[in-house]
Amino acid sequence: MTKAFETVLEKTFFFFALASAGVVILIFGFMLVLGLPLIKGGLFFGLLTQPWSPHHGVFGIYQMIAGTLAIALLSVIFAFPLSLGCAALISVLAPPIFAGFLRKVVQMMTGIPTVVFGFVGIFLLIPIVREVFNGGGMCILSAVIMLTLLISPTMILFFSESFDRVPKSYINAVDSLGGTRVQKLLYVILPCSRKGILTGLMLALGRAFGDTLIALMLAGNAVQMPGSLLDSARTLTAHIALVIAADYESLEFKSIFACGITLYLFTTVLILMLRASERKEKP
Amino acid sequence: MNRVIEYLIIAGSWLCGIVLVGSIFCIIGYLFFKGAAAVNLSLIFGRTNPIDAILLKKQVFNGIFPAIAGTFSLVVLSVALAVPAGLASGIYLAEYAQNSTKKVLSLFFDILAGIPSIVIGLFGFSLAVFLHKNYSDRIYPCLLISGISLAFLVLPYIIRTTQVSLESLPMQTRLTAVALGATKLQNIFYVLLPQSLSGIVSGVILAVGRCAEDTAVIMLTGVVASAGVPKSLFSHYEALPFYIFYISSQYADTQELLSGYGASIILLFLCAFLFLIAFAIQKRLCYQMLYRV
Numbered sequence: 001m002t003k004a005f006e007t008v009l010e011k012t013f014f015f016f017a018l019a020s021a022g023v024v025i026l027i028f029g030f031m032l033v034l035g036l037p038l039i040k041g042g043l044f045f046g047l048l049t050q051p052w053s054p055h056h057g058v059f060g061i062y063q064m065i066a067g068t069l070a071i072a073l074l075s076v077i078f079a080f081p082l083s084l085g086c087a088a089l090i091s092v093l094a095p096p097i098f099a100g101f102l103r104k105v106v107q108m109m110t111g112i113p114t115v116v117f118g119f120v121g122i123f124l125l126i127p128i129v130r131e132v133f134n135g136g137g138m139c140i141l142s143a144v145i146m147l148t149l150l151i152s153p154t155m156i157l158f159f160s161e162s163f164d165r166v167p168k169s170y171i172n173a174v175d176s177l178g179g180t181r182v183q184k185l186l187y188v189i190l191p192c193s194r195k196g197i198l199t200g201l202m203l204a205l206g207r208a209f210g211d212t213l214i215a216l217m218l219a220g221n222a223v224q225m226p227g228s229l230l231d232s233a234r235t236l237t238a239h240i241a242l243v244i245a246a247d248y249e250s251l252e253f254k255s256i257f258a259c260g261i262t263l264y265l266f267t268t269v270l271i272l273m274l275r276a277s278e279r280k281e282k283p
Numbered sequence: 284m285n286r287v288i289e290y291l292i293i294a295g296s297w298l299c300g301i302v303l304v305g306s307i308f309c310i311i312g313y314l315f316f317k318g319a320a321a322v323n324l325s326l327i328f329g330r331t332n333p334i335d336a337i338l339l340k341k342q343v344f345n346g347i348f349p350a351i352a353g354t355f356s357l358v359v360l361s362v363a364l365a366v367p368a369g370l371a372s373g374i375y376l377a378e379y380a381q382n383s384t385k386k387v388l389s390l391f392f393d394i395l396a397g398i399p400s401i402v403i404g405l406f407g408f409s410l411a412v413f414l415h416k417n418y419s420d421r422i423y424p425c426l427l428i429s430g431i432s433l434a435f436l437v438l439p440y441i442i443r444t445t446q447v448s449l450e451s452l453p454m455q456t457r458l459t460a461v462a463l464g465a466t467k468l469q470n471i472f473y474v475l476l477p478q479s480l481s482g483i484v485s486g487v488i489l490a491v492g493r494c495a496e497d498t499a500v501i502m503l504t505g506v507v508a509s510a511g512v513p514k515s516l517f518s519h520y521e522a523l524p525f526y527i528f529y530i531s532s533q534y535a536d537t538q539e540l541l542s543g544y545g546a547s548i549i550l551l552f553l554c555a556f557l558f559l560i561a562f563a564i565q566k567r568l569c570y571q572m573l574y575r576v
Contacts, residue, residue, distance in 0.1 A: 182293060
């Protein structure tokens with residue numbers, strides 16, 4: 001291989017890296033340009049605070065933002081203790097055979113397609129919820145339960161990995177002092193992996209925030225402020241999927257770019273926060 | 284420490300484990316209980332002869348073969364688009380980039396990985412609208428647009444697995460060929476890439492799984508409920524995950540619903556299978572993909 005060829009190839013690699021990074025800006029740019037009429041008219045922030053009522057020509061999205069926040073936060077709140085418990089089982093508490101089995105199951109879970117969770121949710125979970133709570137069944141609770149199952153594996157694997165990263169000498173020290181397994185978990189492993197737990201939480205939040213199908217299939221998609229667990233709600237993601245069929249010159253259609261921009265900005269901020277917390281840890 | 288609290292914590296953890304395992308077995312068991320009977324050749328091919336269908340001699344009308352064919356072409360297309368770009372970027376990041384460049388670029392890739400798939404779908408849709416308005420009236424949301432969008436979706440995973448598997452090679456492997464007089468590029472192609480192949484391949488397989496299961500992106504970029512086997516890059520197409528989604532809300536009779544269960548089982552098996560292969564090939568590196576961030 002000649003020198004010139006080497007240089008050309010290096011430049012090609014660089015070009016691809018740059019182009020791939022450019023995609024991030026391209027995606028944002030596209031949404032910005034198509035949502036521009038909103039931003040120009042000063043409508044963007046209006047949209048964030050107005051209700052959605054197409055018949056009156058008002059296309060605000062705050063109910064969707066509330067729906068997204070309710071579903072994502074609740075599922076993280078449900079999933080967090082569940083994941084912490086499972087991760088503790090895998091790394092510390094359970095006998096090795098069960099721990100290995102649980103780890104395998106959790107890894108397998110990450111491979112289950114989202115749409116399958118949604119499908120089973122419709123035909124298995126919703127009738128149960130309907131029976132128990134006498135509602136329509138399509139509600140925040142159903143979506144939250146399925147979403148909890150969907151995001152838990154991510155958290156469990158991340159938690160148990162950061163539990164396993166605790167230096168062996170610390171563990172040995174507890175063992176030689178005669179500490180029990182629970183003491184080991186509470187006083188050594190958990191404090192040592194606080195950072196990993198926080199990161200796992202944020203990743204799971206991002207995942208819950210960006211999920212489309214579970215909310216679309218199970219939450220009922222009614223545009224309203226969610227008041228209780230049994231209310232129907234619509235998330236930003238589901239809103240995009242539902243409105244996409246509209247005429248693409250209309251203001252109604254433009255408003256989904258406001259949803260897109262909101263989602264994009266939120267996940268970006270989340271990533272930046274993760275990055276910042278990693279940097280703080282290093283020195 | 285209080286004994287009671289200790290027991291409570293142990294009991295609580297076991298409860299978590301049992302709830303998780305129990306509910307996942309409920310989900311899979313329910314699917315099989317309801318749908319196992321539906322999984323047979325006629326679910327896929329309807330009343331058409333399977334060989335004729337695969338050779339595209341006859342159209343399949345009441346089977347999910349078109350959906351499987353659509354998903355297959357979608358996966359091939361998007362992986363073919365994403366792998367070269369992902370490999371090149373990964374190699375650049377691992378082998379060439381200066382520290383500061385690397386930091387900036389990987390921040391971008393982290394952001395790309397974090398963008399919700401529906402937003403990427405929205406981008407794909409706007410791309411189609413843009414091309415339709417400015418270049419050609421013939422471009423609508425179609426197979427090609429979906430392929431490009433899905434390629435963007437899995438690009439960061441491929442970049443990251445390539446980078447990580449290259450970077451985790453031991454110094455000895457890294458230096459031997461160079462010490463013998465190999466150039467940097469020769470070293471990469473003849474030593475480093477072959478050595479890290481297992482990691483890269485497992486990343487690609489998981490990317491295939493991600494393309495096969497994603498519904499949000501294709502929903503906005505051209506998938507339809509009935510289109511037959513895709514004829515060209517610019518045509519509508521069917522896909523397995525969308526078929527499942529569609530059936531769940533629009534099924535007309537129990538027969539159709541049953542085929543929805545069947546399709547779910549097939550998709551589940553497909554993803555589990557890909558996942559197991561990828562995992563068998565490379566245990567460690569899969570973590571990036573497992574977290575799906």
